[in-house]
Amino acid sequence: SKPMLANGGAAVLERFVRSGSVAESLRNAPPEIRDKVEFLFLVGRRDLDRIRAEGARLLETSVRETDPGFNAYVLVAAATACLATKPDASCRRVFAHLDQVRRESPVIDLLRAHRAAHD
Numbered sequence: 001s002k003p004m005l006a007n008g009g010a011a012v013l014e015r016f017v018r019s020g021s022v023a024e025s026l027r028n029a030p031p032e033i034r035d036k037v038e039f040l041f042l043v044g045r046r047d048l049d050r051i052r053a054e055g056a057r058l059l060e061t062s063v064r065e066t067d068p069g070f071n072a073y074v075l076v077a078a079a080t081a082c083l084a085t086k087p088d089a090s091c092r093r094v095f096a097h098l099d100q101v102r103r104e105s106p107v108i109d110l111l112r113a114h115r116a117a118h119d
Contacts, residue, residue, distance in 0.1 A: 010040075010041070010043075010044025010045070011044065013044070014041050014044060014045075017037060017041075032061070032062075032063065032066070035054075035058060035061075035063075036063075036067075036070060038054070039051075039054055039055070039058060039074060039077075042054060043077050048081040048084055048085050049088075051077055051078055051081040052078055052081045052082055052087075052088060052090045052091060052094065053088075053090045054078075055074050055075070055077060055078025055079075055081065055090070055094055056078060056090035056091075056093040056094050057090075058071075058074045058078075059071065059074055059075060059078065059093065059094065059097045060093070075094070075097055075098060075101070076107055076108075076111065078090075078094045079094050079095065079098050079111045079115075080111070082094050082095065083111065083114050083115060083118065087118075095115065098111060098112065098115070
């Protein structure tokens with residue numbers, strides 16, 4: 001989603017996915033696919049409140065095992081949303097997941113440092 005957000009393509013992608021046969025296919029897709037697509041749309045809209053809430057919920061599903069890459073994306077997006085505004089109750093759940101990640105990425109280290117500066 002990085003290039004999609006920077007160039008404003010998120011709205012175009014959402015309109016396409018919500019149109020005609022694509023929307024019908026999405027309605028018939030498994031719930032975990034619909035959840036992933038909806039989360040991408042939230043990030044595209046920069047809806048911080050819902051990114052925090054949905055991110056916390058998704059982190060507590062089987063996505064960690066079934067799609068580790070998307071799980072990492074959700075964690076980074078949700079933690080960033082928590083740090084961009086005043087953290088709410090869902091942020092405690094997001095930060096608990098952040099605390100469980102090994103020190104394997106500069107992005108994770110940056111999020112932890114930002115969080116520590118705000119505590």
